[in-house]
Amino acid sequence: MKFVNRNGTLHFRKRVPRRFADIEPREYVWISLHTDLEDVAKRKAGAVWEEMLEAWEAKLNGDTEDHEQRLVAAKHLAGIRGYRYLPSSKVLKLPDDEFYARVRAVVRKDGTIDDREADALLGAVPKPKLTLSESLKEFWKLADDRTVGKSEDQIRRWRNPRIKAIKNLIDVIGDVEIQNLTADDMLDFREWWMDRIRNEGLTANSANKDIIHIANVLRTVNKMKRLGLDLPLSDLSIKECEKKTRPAFSVDWIKDKLLAPGALDGLNAEARAILLGMVNTGYRPSEGASLTAAQIRLDHAVPHISIEPVGRQLKSQYARRKIPLLGVSLEAFKQFPDGFPRYRDSAALSATVNKYLRAHGLLESPDHSMYSLRHSWEDRMLSAGIDDRIRRDCLGHRLSRERYGQGATLEMLRDQFTPITLCLR
Structure with missing residues (x-):
């Protein structure tokens, strides 16, 4: 490997592998080894090049519309750059020196923004757009530990009330994206249940079970997928009348x-x-x-x-x-x-x-x-x-x-x- 001394610092020049052409606009890169000693440069060159390849791999993995894959790639790239991945809301609250260091790191020499670097260092991976029905599908995967040890029938009986609750909510407000779920939506759902209680002889307990299952599904998805949403799921329960107990046979x-x-x-x-x-x-x-x-x-x-x-x-x-x-x-x-x-x-x-x-x-x-x-x-x-x-x-x-x-x-x-x-x- 040949080194070039530029202003007292050794560099080496390498062609960018073709597979990274979509995420690296340069055909060749000049890489500084931050030393003027050739034996030190030789020891550092291989590791520096491997780190660059790893960063390109992370960017390539993040060049996708799949939110999960993009988030994983962004976290990987942030780690390579020496930072912890943070959502944009937390990046904005960082001390000025770290915030501006992150901003400078995402700007290319020609003044353009590297989108994948921005994903990683500025927390720019967009939150996934999950509808209520999609959230339920995600919930099954995120909550699979809750079915460990259950029989098939127990799993069915565990799943069915949650399926019913989400279906009821969709029937009332539509299959909305959960980030667009409003307090009015949930009040409409509560009022729908109040009408059923008044007109169909149903109990508040049935309504409250629906509300509990909906909250459990959506809060689990929000937490486990790190969406950071402020979901309007509190103070919705309906006051129950005296609970009816099952009588005993004499x-x-x-x-x-x-x-x-x-x-x-x-x-x-x-x-x-x-x-x-x-x-x-x-x-x-x-x-x-x-x-x-x-x-x-x-x-x-x-x-x-x-x-x-x-x-x-x-x-x-x-x-x-x-x-x-x-x-x-x-x-x-x-x-x-x-x-x-x-x-x-x-x-x-x-x-x-x-x-x-x-x-x-x-x-x-x-x-x-x-x-x-x-x-x-x-x-x-x-x-x-x-x-x-x-x-x-x-x-x-x-x-x-x-x-x-x-x-x-x-x-x-x-x-x-x-x-x-x-x-x-």
């Missing part, structure tokens, strides 16, 4: 109706067994449906089920528990010791059971459902004077104080539950 209703001979014969065998399994365990329907052979332990000294995160997430950390099987629930699980493959990854269980119970007059009131068996189990434990810690452990609820020790053994649970156990007539 003991007499369970014994005289649900457990009457032939009452459940028309229900498919797996759904019937899961329903009967709830009677003396109070598990959530989805917990019973997802049990595997390894979790159904009929050959134990105290037959029981072990609710664990197998192939799915539990509702909370408190949901992991063991429940003894007694009476009608034990008999149901003896019929299905390997679990319930028909409903393990299906959301159809509750709808199937509730439709059957409704059609056959087996619901104690229009507000009752399959889930009312869980409430009934809690009432029966309470009536028997069973300790609050045991009740909460059995139902998979959080304890309002610190949990100490391992809790009741299966033998203790069996003995306390036996007096309130119901059996087939």
Whole structure:
């Protein structure tokens, strides 16, 4: 490599590779090595040329309309130049000396602006224009950690409310770009929900769930893609009336109706067994449906089920528990010791059971459902004077104080539950 001494400093001249012609207008470049010693120049030349090539590569990667690729390239180039990439709003707030150093660095010798250098040093990468529907697509990618450990059905049930909420918003205000979302847009959406609550008998809870899901989607996209938008998503919730609680089946209703001979014969065998399994365990329907052979332990000294995160997430950390099987629930699980493959990854269980119970007059009131068996189990434990810690452990609820020790053994649970156990007539 030959060096030229220009005003006491060694330089070398190299042709710009053709692949960089679109982002480097010069055919040749003169590169200063900032030394007048040839042995030093030889040591520095290779690294200086590699750095220049790396910078051109970054500019070439940034010569695209793809926002993500352009942003990555800008951050890379800023690092090569010795700066941290900052959005333009923060560049403007830098101390004068750094601000003007960045400005000078983006100006070519002929006075023109190097767009890729401006992207990198002045934070000039434009914010992506994402519509509401596009934001939802981005959200799935940005929030994929939230589905780790969930079953396919759990993922579907996690996604659907967010899909519905964004669709409802689009139906009201159109598929607007989120940077153009206004407070009036969100107030229009709130008013749309108020009309539905007044005219269709819907609840404020339904509206508030939509608002929460929309805020979660848009705030996640705004944060994770570093858009820096001031989204109008606060103070939109609708005041709820007194929350309607699910009533419990009375003991007499369970014994005289649900457990009457032939009452459940028309229900498919797996759904019937899961329903009967709830009677003396109070598990959530989805917990019973997802049990595997390894979790159904009929050959134990105290037959029981072990609710664990197998192939799915539990509702909370408190949901992991063991429940003894007694009476009608034990008999149901003896019929299905390997679990319930028909409903393990299906959301159809509750709808199937509730439709059957409704059609056959087996619901104690229009507000009752399959889930009312869980409430009934809690009432029966309470009536028997069973300790609050045991009740909460059995139902998979959080304890309002610190949990100490391992809790009741299966033998203790069996003995306390036996007096309130119901059996087939």
